[in-house]
Amino acid sequence: MFFWNNNKKKQEVPVIEKVEVADIEKLKEKIECLETDLTAALGKDRIACLNALGSAYMEIQDTEQAIHYYEISLEEDTVFGKACTDLMSLYNIKRREAAVAKDDEQLQLYLNKIDNLMQTTKTIMRKV
Template sequence: MFRFGKRKDKETKKLVKEEVVLTEERKEDLLRMIHLKKERVNQIVGEEQSKVYEEIGLAFNELGEEDNAIDAFEKSIQAKKSVGDGYKTLLKLYNKKRAEAAKANDEASLQLYLKKMDQMMQVSKDVTRGV
């Protein structure tokens, strides 16, 4: 009935969204982990390879290297179709790239990322159906 504090809660949530600043130590740890995982990924296949690529993609995304993250996530989905953290992050990156292309009036890139997003939706359908 009464909505005391509801508006205030929404406003504070918006203000709390701040960029996470990476320390040099965290950057070094992520780069070391990426290097070790890249060496390991060539020695394994299947579902395990998919997980390793997903971990690499998440690390690249945390470092802010979006193109490398996209590449790793795409390899992960090629190795094994799944809907998890990697899938969600890849979809967000595609949407971000699509928005940048739309803002820059780059029709070719816009169509590319729209097509990739459609492919991601098909992956979701395939996983749901068990194909």
């Protein structure tokens, strides 16, 4: 007789760690400085600033703003890096939230965004 292992491990979902209140205040100050710097930044400095803003918003768990800045970064410079990886994580978080809320429209939106990002990533990798 065959015995099936019913003790399968559930896939652990990556969760953004909670940030302390004092750290949130420091991050908000950093965000203000970065947004000021962004207005004058050009070229690679602008991309670095956009990615830093996306990262800071991701740390304070403001996924909408993080997605906004990472998407702008990829529109201006399609390079595989932190923007791609973090954006994929953020899209999956939003997709998961939509699935739990049973919001089919949002679920489809983020599935499409994930597909588009995967296609962009493949295109970037082919160029290299």
